[in-house]
Amino acid sequence: MKKSLTVLFVSLALLFGFMPTLMAEEGVTDTEIHIGQWGPQTGPAAAWGAVARGTGDYFKWINDNGGINGRKIVYHMFDDGYNPAKTKAGVKELQEGTGIFAWVAGVGTSPGLAVKDYLMEKKVPWIGPSAGSMHWVSPPEKYLFAIYPLYFYEAKTLVKYAVETLKKKKIAIAYLNDEYGKNGLDGAVEALKAHGLELVAKVPVEAAEEDLKPHVMELKKAEADTVLLWTTVSHSVRIVGTSKAMGFAPQFMGSSTTSDFMFMNYISKGLYEGVICPTFGPVSTSDHPLIVKYKKEIFDKYASKEERWGQFYSAGITYAEPLIEGIKRAGKDLTREKFVTQMEGIKGFQSLGPEINFKPYDKNDIYSRQGTQSSFLIQALPNGETKTLTDWIKME
Amino acid sequence: MLDFIQMVVSGVAVGSTYALMGLAMVIIYKTSEVPNFAQGEMALASSFLAMMLLTTLKMSVVPSFLLAIGFAVLLGCFLEFAILRRAKNTNVLGMIVITIGIEMMILGIVSWKFGAEQKTMPFPIGPYDSYMIRDIFIGKLEALILSSALVLMSVLFLFFRYSKLGLAMKATQQNSIAARIVGVRTNRILMMTWGISSAVGAVAGLLISPVMMHPYMMWDPMLKGFAAAVMGGMTSLPGAVIAAYLLGIIENLFGGYISIEFKSVVAFVIIVMILCFKPSGLFSRHYIKKV
Numbered sequence: 001m002k003k004s005l006t007v008l009f010v011s012l013a014l015l016f017g018f019m020p021t022l023m024a025e026e027g028v029t030d031t032e033i034h035i036g037q038w039g040p041q042t043g044p045a046a047a048w049g050a051v052a053r054g055t056g057d058y059f060k061w062i063n064d065n066g067g068i069n070g071r072k073i074v075y076h077m078f079d080d081g082y083n084p085a086k087t088k089a090g091v092k093e094l095q096e097g098t099g100i101f102a103w104v105a106g107v108g109t110s111p112g113l114a115v116k117d118y119l120m121e122k123k124v125p126w127i128g129p130s131a132g133s134m135h136w137v138s139p140p141e142k143y144l145f146a147i148y149p150l151y152f153y154e155a156k157t158l159v160k161y162a163v164e165t166l167k168k169k170k171i172a173i174a175y176l177n178d179e180y181g182k183n184g185l186d187g188a189v190e191a192l193k194a195h196g197l198e199l200v201a202k203v204p205v206e207a208a209e210e211d212l213k214p215h216v217m218e219l220k221k222a223e224a225d226t227v228l229l230w231t232t233v234s235h236s237v238r239i240v241g242t243s244k245a246m247g248f249a250p251q252f253m254g255s256s257t258t259s260d261f262m263f264m265n266y267i268s269k270g271l272y273e274g275v276i277c278p279t280f281g282p283v284s285t286s287d288h289p290l291i292v293k294y295k296k297e298i299f300d301k302y303a304s305k306e307e308r309w310g311q312f313y314s315a316g317i318t319y320a321e322p323l324i325e326g327i328k329r330a331g332k333d334l335t336r337e338k339f340v341t342q343m344e345g346i347k348g349f350q351s352l353g354p355e356i357n358f359k360p361y362d363k364n365d366i367y368s369r370q371g372t373q374s375s376f377l378i379q380a381l382p383n384g385e386t387k388t389l390t391d392w393i394k395m396e
Numbered sequence: 397m398l399d400f401i402q403m404v405v406s407g408v409a410v411g412s413t414y415a416l417m418g419l420a421m422v423i424i425y426k427t428s429e430v431p432n433f434a435q436g437e438m439a440l441a442s443s444f445l446a447m448m449l450l451t452t453l454k455m456s457v458v459p460s461f462l463l464a465i466g467f468a469v470l471l472g473c474f475l476e477f478a479i480l481r482r483a484k485n486t487n488v489l490g491m492i493v494i495t496i497g498i499e500m501m502i503l504g505i506v507s508w509k510f511g512a513e514q515k516t517m518p519f520p521i522g523p524y525d526s527y528m529i530r531d532i533f534i535g536k537l538e539a540l541i542l543s544s545a546l547v548l549m550s551v552l553f554l555f556f557r558y559s560k561l562g563l564a565m566k567a568t569q570q571n572s573i574a575a576r577i578v579g580v581r582t583n584r585i586l587m588m589t590w591g592i593s594s595a596v597g598a599v600a601g602l603l604i605s606p607v608m609m610h611p612y613m614m615w616d617p618m619l620k621g622f623a624a625a626v627m628g629g630m631t632s633l634p635g636a637v638i639a640a641y642l643l644g645i646i647e648n649l650f651g652g653y654i655s656i657e658f659k660s661v662v663a664f665v666i667i668v669m670i671l672c673f674k675p676s677g678l679f680s681r682h683y684i685k686k687v
Binding site: 041042044049177206208210215217237242244245246266308 | 516523647
């Protein structure tokens with residue numbers, strides 16, 4: 001009798017434990033959808049922490065405006081400090097503990113790489129990684145939809161502009177010694193090869209490095225007339241500043257990760273003037289109707305008083321918009337497979353960022369999962385203002 | 397040749413910050429016999445206080461800096477009195493863990509209060525203004541750190557050699573029981589030691605703040621300062637200073653001629669090698685047992 005009761009209780013416990021999983025999609029209930037993101041709220045990349053906070057405030061706005069198909073977004077964000085080990089631990093904990101329907105954005109190539117295979121094996125959708133790495137789409141993954149224009153092509157576009165428009169010949173690069181930096185390095189090398197040129201210097205920078213005099217000395221020794229900066233915001237500022245101190249004045253060109261000129265101007269005390277970067281959305285100081293709307297309805301209402309309205313915060317909204325669009329289109333009966341099918345049907349979608357186009361999954365076509373190809377070039381003016389140098393450029 | 401000279405000059409410039417942090421750590425180690433891993437964060441808190449005084453209260457630089465140094469002294473005294481002294485019967489490892497805990501606490505408070513994003517501190521000297529002598533440059537701010545470090549070192553040397561308090565500190569370090577017997581109030585001495593050490597570290601923090609501020613800004617100087625202190629001998633003030641400048645020069649030469657990627661690793665390789673071959677440090681006279 002005792003044994004039968006034990007078997008009965010254990011069976012019931014197992015049944016109740018598995019029932020939610022059997023009955024609905026993971027991370028989805030009748031009233032909630034669980035979405036996760038990691039972001040560097042501390043550490044050397046903390047300036048990019050605003051991305052995750054921008055997404056969070058955008059979701060609050062979505063919820064206060066009725067949610068999606070009767071469900072509210074429950075947002076789970078954690079600080080990984082730009083440390084891939086922490087990213088992996090945090091993602092696993094949330095995925096296996098809470099159950100996340102999909103992940104959005106997530107700053108960093110290296111942090112993202114630490115969790116990519118895990119999420120793809122579990123068939124968990126990941127929309128809009130906040131990094132333009134080739135790794136997301138080479139090869140493309142069914143459940144990974146990339147929005148950020150590829151760093152590889154950003155570097156190629158900058159080199160092309162430097163050589164063809166600015167008539168530069170001696171191009172060097174300072175790059176963060178991780179996957180993000182190496183993407184920029186590879187793009188620069190390929191673009192220069194097409195013009196019959198080579199990099200005159202390639203200087204790796206470690207994330208924890210604060211004294212960059214030896215790095216600038218190497219760039220100066222190479223007599224570079226152009227320096228690509230594929231580093232964090234603080235490294236970029238230190239290189240630009242130290243170059244000024246050394247009387248070394250090449251044309252600096254940064255990746256889109258350092259394109260928030262208001263912020264760069266502030267932390268460089270005005271030295272960032274003249275730097276050229278690609279960007280893929282209206283600058284946060286512009287009068288673009290969505291910028292004005294989101295600043296008023298999202299930032300002014302939900303952001304903490306220490307938050308700064310800038311490029312990184314608005315990027316958190318840019319990456320989340322296609323996710324919300326996909327969930328809307330999937331309807332009330334929300335499953336991951338339905339969501340993925342709807343994401344594949346997104347064509348000509350343009351909100352804050354560039355036009356987004358996806359296609360049905362094709363493992364040989366990166367553009368089935370790389371939704372954007374365009375950026376335009378901007379240059380930092382005094383006081384952090386922005387000058388637009390080009391129209392949208394299709395990067396290839 | 398010019399490159400070599402520039403690297404040496406840059407190494408000396410950056411070595412001043414390491415020297416101040418190394419000095420601060422040795423001052424505490426000499427009396428408390430514990431490496432203080434909260435050294436960097438104690439300087440961090442003082443630097444952010446100065447930034448707050450400059451930006452929010454619009455005070456001018458000199459009073460802000462003096463108040464920040466005063467705060468650093470009080471902070472050091474408070475930490476020794478309220479936390480370190482209360483630890484009963486702990487061994488060195490226990491004390492080290494306590495200082496690591498203090499470090500994390502201060503880092504968390506500063507991050508929470510001021511945010512993790514980079515910030516700047518208004519200062520009359522631009523962060524990258526420099527003197528150029530022929531083709532050799534030294535930053536004006538670095539020259540200020542160098543001269544401040546030399547002045548502080550001289551003051552500390554005279555203090556420990558000739559002042560009553562300095563002698564009392566040396567006595568406490570050499571034999572605290574005997575010092576107590578002859579009337580030295582060793583608890584008070586320990587507290588003041590932490591206060592002085594915190595002030596020395598705060599000078600380093602304040603002078604690197606005009607370049608860029610963020611909660612992790614003191615990690616690198618603290619670790620390199622610790623490396624310099626180990627290299628010089630944890631009980632030798634001049635040793636820590638000389639080692640700090642040597643470290644700055646070695647780092648820059650290594651980065652310039654051998655590998656820029658592993659430039660920062662040099663400091664830690666040095667710690668390991670010193671601990672293996674001369675654990676008492678290059679300039680320490682005794683304490684061979686104390687590893």
